[in-house]
Amino acid sequence: MSQATGTQGDIALRFERLLGSAGVIADPELLQKYSIDGHIPETVLQPTSAEQIAAALKVANEENWSVAPFGGGTRQHVGHSLQGVDVVLSTERLDQIEAYDPGDLTISIQAGATVSSVRAACAQHRQLLPMETFPASTIGGALATASSGPLRAGFGGLRDFCIGISFITADGLSGRGGGRVVKNVAGYDLMKLMIGSFGTLGVITSANFKLFPLAQQTLTCVCQFETLGKAFRFRDWLLKSPLSPICAEFIGPEAAEYLKDAEPRDPDEWSPETGVTGEKRVWQIAVRVAGSDHALARSRSELGSQVAQEIKRQDEVDFWNRLANFEQRLTSRHHNPMIFQLEVPPAESEKALTAAHESASEYNFVAAIVGRATLGSFVVGFIPLAIDPPAVTQFAGAASAFRGRLSNDSSAVVLRCPREAKQHFDVWGSTPTDIALMQKVKRALDPKGILNRGRFLVG
Amino acid sequence: MFSFGTANKLRKIVGSDAVLDRPEDLMLYEYDGSLARGAPRYVVFPQNTQQVSEIVKLANREGLAIVPRGAGTGLSGGSIARTGGIILAFARMNRILEIDVPNLRATVQPGVVNLDLSTALTPHGFYFAPDPSSQKACTIGGNVAENSGGPHTLALGVTVNHITGLEVVLPDGRIAQLGGKAGAAAGYDLTGFFVGSEGTLGIATAITVKITRLPEAVATLLAIYNDVQDAANTVVALTTEGITPAAIEMLDGWTLRAVEAAVHAGYPLDSASVLLIELEGLREVVDEQAEIVSQLCGRTGAREVKRARDDHERQLLWKGRKTAFGAIGRISPSYYVQDGVIPRTRIPETLRKIEEVGKKYSLTIGNIFHAGDGNLHPLILFDARNEDETRRTLDAGREILEFCIGVGGSITGEHGVGMEKQDLMCTLFSDSELEVMRRLRNTVNPDSVLNPQKILPGARTCREAIAPGHSSVEAPVLAGAEQR
Numbered sequence: 001m002s003q004a005t006g007t008q009g010d011i012a013l014r015f016e017r018l019l020g021s022a023g024v025i026a027d028p029e030l031l032q033k034y035s036i037d038g039h040i041p042e043t044v045l046q047p048t049s050a051e052q053i054a055a056a057l058k059v060a061n062e063e064n065w066s067v068a069p070f071g072g073g074t075r076q077h078v079g080h081s082l083q084g085v086d087v088v089l090s091t092e093r094l095d096q097i098e099a100y101d102p103g104d105l106t107i108s109i110q111a112g113a114t115v116s117s118v119r120a121a122c123a124q125h126r127q128l129l130p131m132e133t134f135p136a137s138t139i140g141g142a143l144a145t146a147s148s149g150p151l152r153a154g155f156g157g158l159r160d161f162c163i164g165i166s167f168i169t170a171d172g173l174s175g176r177g178g179g180r181v182v183k184n185v186a187g188y189d190l191m192k193l194m195i196g197s198f199g200t201l202g203v204i205t206s207a208n209f210k211l212f213p214l215a216q217q218t219l220t221c222v223c224q225f226e227t228l229g230k231a232f233r234f235r236d237w238l239l240k241s242p243l244s245p246i247c248a249e250f251i252g253p254e255a256a257e258y259l260k261d262a263e264p265r266d267p268d269e270w271s272p273e274t275g276v277t278g279e280k281r282v283w284q285i286a287v288r289v290a291g292s293d294h295a296l297a298r299s300r301s302e303l304g305s306q307v308a309q310e311i312k313r314q315d316e317v318d319f320w321n322r323l324a325n326f327e328q329r330l331t332s333r334h335h336n337p338m339i340f341q342l343e344v345p346p347a348e349s350e351k352a353l354t355a356a357h358e359s360a361s362e363y364n365f366v367a368a369i370v371g372r373a374t375l376g377s378f379v380v381g382f383i384p385l386a387i388d389p390p391a392v393t394q395f396a397g398a399a400s401a402f403r404g405r406l407s408n409d410s411s412a413v414v415l416r417c418p419r420e421a422k423q424h425f426d427v428w429g430s431t432p433t434d435i436a437l438m439q440k441v442k443r444a445l446d447p448k449g450i451l452n453r454g455r456f457l458v459g
Numbered sequence: 460m461f462s463f464g465t466a467n468k469l470r471k472i473v474g475s476d477a478v479l480d481r482p483e484d485l486m487l488y489e490y491d492g493s494l495a496r497g498a499p500r501y502v503v504f505p506q507n508t509q510q511v512s513e514i515v516k517l518a519n520r521e522g523l524a525i526v527p528r529g530a531g532t533g534l535s536g537g538s539i540a541r542t543g544g545i546i547l548a549f550a551r552m553n554r555i556l557e558i559d560v561p562n563l564r565a566t567v568q569p570g571v572v573n574l575d576l577s578t579a580l581t582p583h584g585f586y587f588a589p590d591p592s593s594q595k596a597c598t599i600g601g602n603v604a605e606n607s608g609g610p611h612t613l614a615l616g617v618t619v620n621h622i623t624g625l626e627v628v629l630p631d632g633r634i635a636q637l638g639g640k641a642g643a644a645a646g647y648d649l650t651g652f653f654v655g656s657e658g659t660l661g662i663a664t665a666i667t668v669k670i671t672r673l674p675e676a677v678a679t680l681l682a683i684y685n686d687v688q689d690a691a692n693t694v695v696a697l698t699t700e701g702i703t704p705a706a707i708e709m710l711d712g713w714t715l716r717a718v719e720a721a722v723h724a725g726y727p728l729d730s731a732s733v734l735l736i737e738l739e740g741l742r743e744v745v746d747e748q749a750e751i752v753s754q755l756c757g758r759t760g761a762r763e764v765k766r767a768r769d770d771h772e773r774q775l776l777w778k779g780r781k782t783a784f785g786a787i788g789r790i791s792p793s794y795y796v797q798d799g800v801i802p803r804t805r806i807p808e809t810l811r812k813i814e815e816v817g818k819k820y821s822l823t824i825g826n827i828f829h830a831g832d833g834n835l836h837p838l839i840l841f842d843a844r845n846e847d848e849t850r851r852t853l854d855a856g857r858e859i860l861e862f863c864i865g866v867g868g869s870i871t872g873e874h875g876v877g878m879e880k881q882d883l884m885c886t887l888f889s890d891s892e893l894e895v896m897r898r899l900r901n902t903v904n905p906d907s908v909l910n911p912q913k914i915l916p917g918a919r920t921c922r923e924a925i926a927p928g929h930s931s932v933e934a935p936v937l938a939g940a941e942q943r
Contacts (some may be wrong), residue, residue: 101802101804102699103695103698103699103802103803103804104698104802104803104804104833105698105803106802126701127701146643146648156616156620157642157643159619159620159648159651160616160620169895173891173894173895174889174891174892174895175891175892175895175896176888176889176892176895179867179868179869179887180802180867180868181800181801181802181832181833181867181868181869181872182800182803182832182833183608183612183617183800183829183832183833183834183869183872183873184800184869184871184872185605185606185608185617185655185871185872185873185874185875185876186869186870186871186876186880186884186887186888187876187884187887187888187892187893187896187914187915188652188655188656188896188899188900188914189606189619189651189652189654189655189656190652190895190896190899191651192619192648192650192651192652192654193647193648193649193651193652193899195648195651196643196646196647196648197647201647212703213700213701213702213703214701236561239563239672240584240672242672242674242675242740242741243741244740244741291744292744292747294741294743294744294747295741295743295744298741298743298744299741343641343642343643343644343645344641345562345564345639345640345641346561346562346563346642347559347561347562348562375642376641376642377642377643408639409624409639409640409641409644410641411641411643411644411645413645428645428646429645430645431644431645431646432624432636432637432638432639432641432644433636433637433638433644433645433646433647433648433649433650434635434636434637434649435646436635437629437635437637437649437903438646438647438649440902440903441647441649441652441899441902441903442647443902444898444899444901444902445895445898445899457645457646458646458647
């Protein structure tokens with residue numbers, strides 16, 4: 001339910017005084033585009049500066065209007081259903097690169113810039129921002145959702161290369177952590193706090209990153225195994241070997257279908273059951289190495305006969321793009337998948353993936369899995385069986401069964417599931433981190449709880 | 460009477476041999492690696508998490524501050540008992556709790572010495588990557604509090620990049636778990652938020668760290684220059700050309716001569732600067748890169764590039780770097796070490812600025828840099844007994860850090876703010892930005908039981924700091940190392 005007390009026109013008018021009419025959308029048809037999990041906002045704001053965001057949040061906070069920050073809209077489905085959306089705060093007009101110092105390998109970017117546009121700008125200087133998200137994703141959105149992909153194996157996650165962040169708290173204070181230099185311990189590390197906070201602590205307005213030199217060349221060696229166990233013995237060997245791959249991606253047998261280069265015209269051309277009953281199942285680990293001819297030759301010889309296929313040049317780029325987009329590719333093929341972001345201690349990977357398969361089949365799903373084999377970080381898709389699909393409550397059952405088989409240090413966050421199923425369980429699941437302390441932090445920066453009301457695991 | 464009672468209560472918690480309260484014993488805990496001073500009323504040596512929790516609860520009841528302390532090697536006054544109270548010294552919580560090679564993790568108590576963990580990991584083929592120069596003495600608890608760096612953080616990241624989980628005792632005495640062995644967890648990344656909070660949010664009592672595989676090959680190069688500007692330009696060129704060594708350290712002529720006099724590391728006495736460049740990785744890649752780096756150094760003005768022939772030579776070159784502060788301590792009664800950070804493209808002009816500042820204030824300033832990440836450690840020599848010289852030293856230090864801020868940098872790269880750089884926080888951050896940090900501290904540590912008066916300036920301090928001719932520094936707070 002909407003918390004707004006005024007009529008739609010009143011809200012829009014309040015904000016027009018702050019942002020000008022170009023910064024406020026009240027046209028019902030346009031508002032549709034910003035609906036979140038079925039909630040159509042009362043108004044959409046498109047500020048052009050951090051100051052405008054601060055001014056808008058002050059008003060929203062005074063009026064106790066609920067606010068949903070909005071980047072590219074690619075991850076608005078994550079979390080519990082929102083308890084109303086009065087105001088969507090879109091960052092799309094905050095899309096500039098504020099500063100790029102190629103000589104220092106650092107960049108400052110406004111929150112609304114798309115990750116792909118920034119990566120393209122860096123590529124012109126043969127530099128890399130190792131962020132991987134969906135095509136429309138913005139810098140702010142990727143930070144808020146702690147998005148990462150296969151490159152995390154080689155370059156770390158956002159928490160490792162985001163060196164500064166600016167944001168506005170729910171009541172309009174401007175906050176900042178870090179700065180523009182690659183090493184900095186002045187003040188609290190607010191980058192860590194904002195990354196993965198899903199827009200519940202503040203609205204990110206800009207961020208700074210350290211960049212990496214683009215590798216002169218890369219090579220992908222796909223290694224194939226007959227069992228899950230053998231795949232992870234290889235992973236153990238890889239961790240002890242002197243190799244330092246930039247990606248080491250696990251691909252389960254059921255996942256391979258979603259990584260094929262051609263999209264099938266008819267989504268029903270393949271049904272997930274064939275993966276289970278099919279004659280030969282193959283587990284793969286794709287190892288991507290970078291560097292000089294010497295580096296590649298040595299890596300190739302270390303991997304030896306385990307390599308089933310080498311992928312190079314454009315084929316290689318496409319292959320990794322498909323892997324980074326696994327979640328979207330899976331979602332576009334099936335109506336009601338449930339997709340987890342799984343994080344486990346690295347050595348528990350095999351056990352956790354076995355648990356995923358068992359829990360999926362108990363509740364009429366098939367598990368399609370890819371992920372960072374060396375890190376214990378996986379995207380686990382539970383695909384409903386076509387012939388006997390699970391009922392709404394079976395989504396909850398499958399998630400609990402899966403989580404029940406994981407250790408206390410693990411997290412299995414449901415990134416996506418049918419909206420109806422969300423009511424029956426906690427999409428966030430358990431966490432090893434103290435919840436009471438999270439609550440305190442939330443209240444310090446969003447005292448009235450107006451930001452993404454109801455979405456997160458603390459509210 | 461009151462104090463007698465408190466000591467007894469503390470002894471009841473930790474045992475009679477684990478509490479110090481006699482002035483002559485307490486004196487040893489009045490300082491850290493800075494020249495700041497502060498006398499605690501008690502020093503307590505807890506042996507487990509439960510005891511830490513009980514001490515914190517007791518401190519709350521008795522209205523005493525708690526200041527956690529590792530080895531006391533900090534350079535910003537982080538472990539100084541500024542308002543008296545209890546120093547929690549972690550010398551007896553120094554066990555490695557677990558080495559978990561399959562998970563690439565180790566869990567340690569906060570008092571474990573940094574280098575001891577790496578030594579314990581060596582037989583497994585691993586080490587703990589953060590390597591502060593004080594790593595033979597400093598503790599991992601202290602590294603977590605300060606988010607310590609070191610030469611090899613250029614390629615491998617600082618402490619926070621290697622911490623996945625913490626058990627902490629909160630300011631109300633409650634024991635809380637943040638993160639664990641997994642690389643990420645659902646919810647706010649409170650682990651990352653706590654690392655580097657300088658003991659103002661909680662006390663780490665168990666720390667889960669990532670362990671790093673030892674490289675197959677290491678090459679250490681010494682590039683020698685007749686002009687310090689050429690050395691600076693080499694660093695800029697290395698960064699621009701996308702070569703990422705494991706470490707790039709820089710010493711200027713004055714500093715390297717002081718170091719040679721103390722340790723004979725093999726730095727040529729007639730040079731104006733040396734760069735210590737380390738490459739790690741696959742054998743053939745290291746050889747190839749060593750060649751590329753040597754050529755680049757030559758092109759940018761190095762008169763000679765030497766490669767350490769064996770591990771002994773390598774250790775010697777590093778010994779020079781890692782004992783540099785101690786070497787300076789031999790020749791000057793006091794020194795003031797800065798920890799500014801600048802974009803790497805600004806190194807040449809920053810060196811010129813530091814030289815200018817030295818002339819302006821008639822002070823000798825040596826330069827020793829983690830050049831690869833733009834982290835400067837200018838060392839200002841002075842005699843703390845000379846009031847005028849002390850004043851000039853403070854002003855010079857401030858001018859250098861203000862220059863760093865002016866070129867888009869920071870006031871501290873790895874030493875922390877502590878009580879030394881609080882007033883500069885007003886220059887680096889806006890009132891609003893400081894208010895956000897203050898809110899976060901107050902929500903976790905509302906009564907400032909834990910490490911009071913650190914990092915954040917008082918709200919009044921900032922207004923005073925910007926008033927002309929009015930110093931906000933209550934007493935000169937200097938970093939130095941006369942006792943090393």
